[in-house]
Amino acid sequence: MQRPKLRRRGDGPFPLSPSMVDHSVTSIDHFGFLEDGTFKQRYLVNNEHWDQKGGPILFYTGNEGDITWFCNNTGFMWDVAEDLGAMLVFAEHRYYGESLPFGQDSYSDTKHLNYLTSEQALADFAVLIRELKRKVLGAQESPVIAIGGSYGGMLSAWLRMKYPNVVVGALAASAPIWQFPDMVPCGDFYKIVTQDFARSGLNCDVNIRRSWKAIDNISATDDGLQWLSGEFSLCSPLKKTDLDGFKAWLQETWVNLAMVDYPYEANFLQPLPRWPIQVVCKHLSFDPSSVSDYQLLGGISEAARVYYNYTGNCPCLNTSSTATGNLGFIGWYYQACTEMVMPLCTDGVQDMFEPQDWNFQAFSDECNSLFGVRPRADWAATVYGGLDIASHSNIIFSNGGLDPWSSGGVTRNISDSVVAIVIPDGAHHLDLRYNNEYDPHTVLSARIQEVEYFKLWITQARKLQIPG
Amino acid sequence: MQRPKLRRRGDGPFPLSPSMVDHSVTSIDHFGFLEDGTFKQRYLVNNEHWDQKGGPILFYTGNEGDITWFCNNTGFMWDVAEDLGAMLVFAEHRYYGESLPFGQDSYSDTKHLNYLTSEQALADFAVLIRELKRKVLGAQESPVIAIGGSYGGMLSAWLRMKYPNVVVGALAASAPIWQFPDMVPCGDFYKIVTQDFARSGLNCDVNIRRSWKAIDNISATDDGLQWLSGEFSLCSPLKKTDLDGFKAWLQETWVNLAMVDYPYEANFLQPLPRWPIQVVCKHLSFDPSSVSDYQLLGGISEAARVYYNYTGNCPCLNTSSTATGNLGFIGWYYQACTEMVMPLCTDGVQDMFEPQDWNFQAFSDECNSLFGVRPRADWAATVYGGLDIASHSNIIFSNGGLDPWSSGGVTRNISDSVVAIVIPDGAHHLDLRYNNEYDPHTVLSARIQEVEYFKLWITQARKLQIPG
Numbered sequence: 001m002q003r004p005k006l007r008r009r010g011d012g013p014f015p016l017s018p019s020m021v022d023h024s025v026t027s028i029d030h031f032g033f034l035e036d037g038t039f040k041q042r043y044l045v046n047n048e049h050w051d052q053k054g055g056p057i058l059f060y061t062g063n064e065g066d067i068t069w070f071c072n073n074t075g076f077m078w079d080v081a082e083d084l085g086a087m088l089v090f091a092e093h094r095y096y097g098e099s100l101p102f103g104q105d106s107y108s109d110t111k112h113l114n115y116l117t118s119e120q121a122l123a124d125f126a127v128l129i130r131e132l133k134r135k136v137l138g139a140q141e142s143p144v145i146a147i148g149g150s151y152g153g154m155l156s157a158w159l160r161m162k163y164p165n166v167v168v169g170a171l172a173a174s175a176p177i178w179q180f181p182d183m184v185p186c187g188d189f190y191k192i193v194t195q196d197f198a199r200s201g202l203n204c205d206v207n208i209r210r211s212w213k214a215i216d217n218i219s220a221t222d223d224g225l226q227w228l229s230g231e232f233s234l235c236s237p238l239k240k241t242d243l244d245g246f247k248a249w250l251q252e253t254w255v256n257l258a259m260v261d262y263p264y265e266a267n268f269l270q271p272l273p274r275w276p277i278q279v280v281c282k283h284l285s286f287d288p289s290s291v292s293d294y295q296l297l298g299g300i301s302e303a304a305r306v307y308y309n310y311t312g313n314c315p316c317l318n319t320s321s322t323a324t325g326n327l328g329f330i331g332w333y334y335q336a337c338t339e340m341v342m343p344l345c346t347d348g349v350q351d352m353f354e355p356q357d358w359n360f361q362a363f364s365d366e367c368n369s370l371f372g373v374r375p376r377a378d379w380a381a382t383v384y385g386g387l388d389i390a391s392h393s394n395i396i397f398s399n400g401g402l403d404p405w406s407s408g409g410v411t412r413n414i415s416d417s418v419v420a421i422v423i424p425d426g427a428h429h430l431d432l433r434y435n436n437e438y439d440p441h442t443v444l445s446a447r448i449q450e451v452e453y454f455k456l457w458i459t460q461a462r463k464l465q466i467p468g
Numbered sequence: 469m470q471r472p473k474l475r476r477r478g479d480g481p482f483p484l485s486p487s488m489v490d491h492s493v494t495s496i497d498h499f500g501f502l503e504d505g506t507f508k509q510r511y512l513v514n515n516e517h518w519d520q521k522g523g524p525i526l527f528y529t530g531n532e533g534d535i536t537w538f539c540n541n542t543g544f545m546w547d548v549a550e551d552l553g554a555m556l557v558f559a560e561h562r563y564y565g566e567s568l569p570f571g572q573d574s575y576s577d578t579k580h581l582n583y584l585t586s587e588q589a590l591a592d593f594a595v596l597i598r599e600l601k602r603k604v605l606g607a608q609e610s611p612v613i614a615i616g617g618s619y620g621g622m623l624s625a626w627l628r629m630k631y632p633n634v635v636v637g638a639l640a641a642s643a644p645i646w647q648f649p650d651m652v653p654c655g656d657f658y659k660i661v662t663q664d665f666a667r668s669g670l671n672c673d674v675n676i677r678r679s680w681k682a683i684d685n686i687s688a689t690d691d692g693l694q695w696l697s698g699e700f701s702l703c704s705p706l707k708k709t710d711l712d713g714f715k716a717w718l719q720e721t722w723v724n725l726a727m728v729d730y731p732y733e734a735n736f737l738q739p740l741p742r743w744p745i746q747v748v749c750k751h752l753s754f755d756p757s758s759v760s761d762y763q764l765l766g767g768i769s770e771a772a773r774v775y776y777n778y779t780g781n782c783p784c785l786n787t788s789s790t791a792t793g794n795l796g797f798i799g800w801y802y803q804a805c806t807e808m809v810m811p812l813c814t815d816g817v818q819d820m821f822e823p824q825d826w827n828f829q830a831f832s833d834e835c836n837s838l839f840g841v842r843p844r845a846d847w848a849a850t851v852y853g854g855l856d857i858a859s860h861s862n863i864i865f866s867n868g869g870l871d872p873w874s875s876g877g878v879t880r881n882i883s884d885s886v887v888a889i890v891i892p893d894g895a896h897h898l899d900l901r902y903n904n905e906y907d908p909h910t911v912l913s914a915r916i917q918e919v920e921y922f923k924l925w926i927t928q929a930r931k932l933q934i935p936g
Binding site: 027029030031032033034036110111113114115117119120123126127130162163164165166338373374376378379381382383385386388389390391392393394464 | 495501579588844849850857860861862
């Protein structure tokens with residue numbers, strides 16, 4: 001059943017030609033006139049298959065990281081370009097990658113961070129699209145479709161909601177637009193992570209649930225701490241004060257695995273084997289009642305190594321990071337501390353983690369001490385519509401059943417033209433990746449549907465075009 | 469045909485009870501987190517006819533002035549409240565009336581003016597509506613309809629476009645959402661003004677067209693200047709350097725008359741007789757070839773007096789102002805100097821004014837010297853959709869055929885639910901005023917249609933309501 005893997009194309013670094021890279025000069029503040037500076041926003045373009053007589057533009061709304069990395073991980077757009085005669089554009093989100101409004105000072109303080117918001121980013125995209133249509137010969141009448149995954153998917157949906165004049169439709173893949181206060185239960189996210197482990201191997205979730213107590217037990221002595229550091233090959237030996245951080249690092253490891261539980265070998269957050277959770281769970285299949293804390297944590301360390309050292313090139317594990325350096329963690333944390341307030345919680349019963357309530361006040365205090373800002377819990381619901389998005393049109397929300405972020409996703413049709421596609425055996429925006437022979441049928445059919453909607457929107461747009 | 473006037477209710481100052489006034493505490497900057505201050509936004513509420521079991525809310529999106537003045541001039545809402553079982557809310561626009569983000573410092577410099585934008589105002593309205601629905605018992609499920617006239621009408625349309633989650637529909641009366649660069653010809657506005665005068669009396673537009681040269685001729689001498697000052701009963705005698713300002717004041721007088729050419733005595737920009745342009749034109753009906761410059765300008769001065777001294781209480785005419793003090797001219801000028809870039813031009817042939825091109829650079833330079841900001845000519849089209857608004861829903865654009873602002877209005881149906889109502893013999897948002905026995909049939913039928921749409925939207929909203 002498990003045939004040898006034959007990737008259609010590499011999903012490692014895409015051979016990015018310098019001719020693909022361009023820049024747009026954009027206002028630092030679209031919503032005020034005191035700060036009248038501009039900055040260079042980077043974007044990538046590919047015209048290889050573009051029908052220059054008004055062929056569509058597929059426009060990736062970049063998320064919190066280097067745009068080349070998203071470009072490399074959005075093979076879907078490359079796969080469908082020829083069929084659609086489409087130009088591909090990947091636009092970098094301000095404050096990430098090379099698109100820094102104040103250069104190296106962009107993150108220096110609250111004042112410089114002030115223009116890092118989703119509204120500013122959407123305005124950047126809208127301005128860029130209008131500029132492309134003005135500048136590129138043949139693009140004046142090109143229908144533009146927004147595409148994005150994760151936070152980029154939220155942006156693509158919101159771009160269609162807020163600027164329907166610039167994009168005719170949006171594919172929002174694994175976009176948790178409802179992961180905001182009072183929209184979905186805060187515990188669903190970790191329940192899905194837990195289900196992924198439960199279904200991938202006998203006792204897998206049970207052993208992870210037991211591991212937290214085992215860590216407490218063993219770390220109670222200095223010898224135990226030393227043993228833990230050795231067993232996990234940690235780059236820096238654990239101190240008593242590191243324990244919460246160590247557990248948080250492990251918890252995030254399991255979450256990341258749930259996000260990238262792809263059916264083939266891939267390198268998104270880390271280089272990983274196919275169905276990585278199944279590989280992880282092989283190390284955690286023992287009968288929980290038959291093992292000591294040491295044996296249990298031995299299994300946990302083997303499991304973590306699947307995630308951190310699949311290549312075998314990693315001399316030690318570093319608990320200060322869990323994923324690719326292409327993501328902008330500080331920027332994203334600032335966004336979470338301002339607009340992107342996404343409550344998550346655990347109860348240790350329906351999920352395999354230590355119970356933790358959602359504590360807005362504590363979070364707000366942390367944000368204040370880190371960035372000098374306080375999150376506005378209710379703003380996202382006000383500005384982006386919350387559950388009430390039925391009056392919009394031409395948006396596909398695709399979600400993977402394995403993806404914890406589907407907890408905040410739109411997984412039911414809202415109307416004829418705001419539709420949901422669920423990919424039961426898909427992880428985080430699997431549909432945006434290159435076709436692969438290991439792809440489950442559900443993702444292949446999702447991609448076919450998505451392209452059908454694209455064609456429908458393009459046809460609609462051509463009919464609607466204002467003469468002159 | 470012209471029966472004596474019997475106003476149904478006074479359209480002078482509405483007896484505003486103090487219990488109608490309330491305030492909401494709102495972020496000064498909705499789009500950034502550095503400025504975390506709040507301010508008190510004023511709004512007026514009337515519950516007299518409200519069906520407390522989810523009856524609708526008619527929400528006036530305040531424009532550039534004191535909200536009590538708009539409240540007094542929007543009798544339509546008071547007229548239809550009972551039929552709809554509606555709560556009435558009139559929300560004041562930030563930086564106008566008493567809703568000053570920085571109190572008396574709000575206009576002190578560019579820094580303090582920075583939050584005077586339409587986007588911030590829309591966000592204020594959205595936040596206020598959500599707050600009302602949370603706080604007012606029985607309003608949780610109340611469908612909200614945005615209503616506004618002129619700039620307030622633009623805001624009501626844009627509120628529906630940008631926040632369809634908070635308002636189920638919008639009546640945008642006399643809202644020139646297309647009076648932006650490259651959307652409509654810049655000369656249409658003054659053409660309509662001219663047509664209003666041409667149709668209101670023999671030779672009326674011709675004599676006004678000739679008056680500019682007559683002013684030049686007479687003002688060439690000091691005696692002439694003195695004569696002019698006396699003839700117009702000016703509060704301050706004219707100097708040679710005041711001539712451009714004097715002409716601009718007269719030009720604005722004719723424009724204002726075109727805006728408020730109502731079929732009955734009213735006091736909007738000034739207290740005026742019914743069909744004031746007809747009254748004005750009685751002073752300008754002479755054969756242009758038979759009068760001297762002095763006679764011509766004598767007629768012009770009589771005509772101007774109709775506008776400035778209908779009450780007979782005005783001892784002298786003040787060329788530094790043309791209308792009610794309830795409008796916030798500096799604020800509006802700042803808005804014109806930033807986002808609200810509305811090209812207007814004259815050619816002296818199709819209109820009765822001295823030819824003047826639209827000169828963006830000169831305008832931008834003036835804005836820079838006045839406020840230290842430069843207008844962004846393309847921004848309104850980007851953020852508010854320009855001509856491409858077909859994907860929105862539930863918006864009525866009503867326009868009066870006499871109203872010069874209809875030049876930038878939506879006067880054709882865009883779709884089944886973005887519709888235009890034209891009132892051929894209506895001036896500036898006549899439909900928003902109290903019913904009056906002198907109302908032409910066209911405005912009565914417009915109001916009936918508007919209420920029918922309201923009822924349709926309310927029914928739709930109740931069907932769509934998300935359970936729980």
